[in-house]
Amino acid sequence: MTPTDPAAEPQPLLRTLAPLLRGLERQVRAWLDARRRFPLTMLQRAELEGLADDLRRQAEALDVDKPLLTIMLMGGTGVGKSTLLNALAGAPIAQAAFTRPTTRDPVVYFHHSVRSDRLDPALRVCRLAQHDRPGLEQKVIVDTPDLDSNDLANRDKLTALLPMADIVLYVGSQEKYHDKLGWDLFKEQRQRRAFAFVLNKWDRCVTGESGLRPDEDLLRDLKDEGFSAPLLFRTTAQLWVDSAAQSGTWPPPTPPDLPDGEQFTLLRNWLELGLTRLEIEAVKARGVGQLLASVARVVDGLRPPDLTAEAEKVKDAWRQTLAAEADVQGEVLVGTLEPYQTEVEHHFSVEDQQRYRGLMSAYLRFTTKMRYSRSGLRDRIPFAGRLLPGAKVETPVEWNLGEFVQQCARTAGERVLDQRTTALVNRLLVEADQRGFPLSLLSEPTGAVGRMDWRDRVTRAVIDALSEVEREATNPTGVRRAVRGTLTALANTLPELALVATAGTLLFNFMVQQITPGAFEMSLVGLVPLVVIISLHLLILMLLPIRWPAIRERFRSKLADRVGEELDRAYLAVPTDIAAAIREERKQVDTLLAETKVVSDFLAERQQAAQVGELYGT
Secondary structure, eight states: OOOOOGGGSOOOOGGGHHHHHHHHHHHHHHHHHSOOSSOOOHHHHHHHHHHHHHHHHHHHHHSSSSOOEEEEEEEOTTSOHHHHHHHHHTSOGGGSOOSSOOOOSOEEEEETTSOGGGSOHHHHTSEEEEEOOGGGTTEEEEEOOOTTOSOHHHHHHHHHHGGGOSEEEEEEOSSSSSOHHHHHHHHHHTTTSEEEEEEOOGGGOOOOTTSSOHHHHHHHHHHHTTOSSOOEEEOOHHHHHHHHHHHOOSSOOOOTTOOTTOOHHHHHHIIIIISOHHHHHHHHHHHHHHHHHHHHHHHHHTOOOOOHHHHHHHHHHHHHHHHHHHHHHHHHHHHHHGGGHHHHHHHHHHHHGGGOOHHHHHHHHHHHHHHTTTOOHHHHSGGGOOOOTTOOOOOOSSOOHHHHHHHHHHHHIIIIIHHHHHHHHHHHHHHHHHTTOOHHHHHHHHHHHHTSOHHHHHHHHHHHHHHHHHHHHHSOOHHHHHHHHHHHHHHHHHHHHHHHHHHHHHHHHHHTSOOOOOHHHHHHHHHHHHHHHHHHHHHHHHHSOOOHHHHHHHHHHHHHHHHHHHHHHHHTHHHHHHHHHHHHHHHHHHHHHHHHHHHHHHHHHHOOOOSOGGGSOO
16 A cells, blocks of 8 residues: 555545434434334344444544544454554553553553544543654554453453444464454454454564464465455564664664564554555545445344235134124123013014004004003113102103113123123234234234223114114115005005995995994994904014014124124224334335435445555455
């Protein structure tokens, strides 16, 4: 990598990313905080919250004229990380006067022109050491705890600091350049961090048992990991620290007896001259691009399934179950009317008699009164009221249907329906589970429907069904309407015609033929119309019966339909509403992905060309 002429560098572009990243962070957090039907696991939420924190951190880091590049030294115990930092500083900064006293192990080495509040909060609590090196003005070098430290707290510190790194300088030695802990951490972080490598203590490196020098072995392994041309510096940091201490000048003179291939000077020049603002912005841009790719990957993995097909399957299965349940509940509710069948017949009979006139009307009122003389709806229903002492007990033509039905529904609910509702909810959930609908989404809303006060709905269904049966009985359609009209016309005219004809015949015989009618002939005046009335009444009872068995069956059928409609309206909407809510949440995920892609595309279009490919593997 060669230095770039600062005058030829284009104007900084990454700062324009800051508002985009902040906007994306707000959308991610709003999506996390919103109530949703499809829940997130604790791990998924933690992962997305971590990415939101990274978006905020990146936005803050980019929203400056000169973004800072954080270079983090990472390695195992005894590889010489601190010595390497001292060599880069030209002094043992571990013993220097720090700007903030602290007992924490990490050391942050940064230019004096950089205010400490520009550092990430996690870095501000570390040991802070300032310098005046112009070449490192935009670089922050962090010496981290040993990754293989026996003190787990040190490992936790390293884990907390790594998200702040733009470039990880992986430091190894002859003994530790490919140990398992370090290599696993490298493979975990390499998709989101730039990596360069230092093989320190180069003067001690010898050919290993594999027949390869440590640098050759490390390069081979890095190529296997996708690094086609990794940056690897071979250093002997202690010699440069000693040279700086002896000379007291900067840069220190080249130490004598440097081993062949030693590259500390190349490392120092790369840090000071090779990482220009162009390369810094390129690394930052690459880091943002990898962060956006991680956001897109995680968010895409959180897209809830489309449950539309499953919801339709559940609805089809539930319709059959609810229809069967409606039949049973209809039978139960009709059963509560059984003790009052005489009163119901009486009520329907009185309503039906309103269409008759004259002799037939008088006859029907008399026979109905005699037939239902023991009907005592007012005495048997507590809400119907009490007559005055000594008054006749009589079922009124108009009675309080609503209160009567409410009493029946309350009785049915207390006896059967409440238990059946609980069992119905369980059956519906089992059927939904068998058809692949997640019970975690369905249990609570279905249970909420089951816990509703169904008595008002049942009461309304009973009233509607009973009223409809009454309308059908008193106002039939089709053939029954024609039969009813014919019988009504005959009943309203034939008795009177029979009376007039019989009386006229007797009067004609007496006036014209001088035949004096006897007692039998005189009785015919009443008997003939009565026979006509009775005959018509028998026809009415046979052709248009108003008896409880006929009323009961029609009432049960209508009631089952009404109850079924109420059940369908309450329960079938549950899977549909959930599926619709899940589809809306899928759209929100797609919107979030689209916004992420907009930022990624903008970054890809505006990213400056720079030679930083060797810091990243494929």
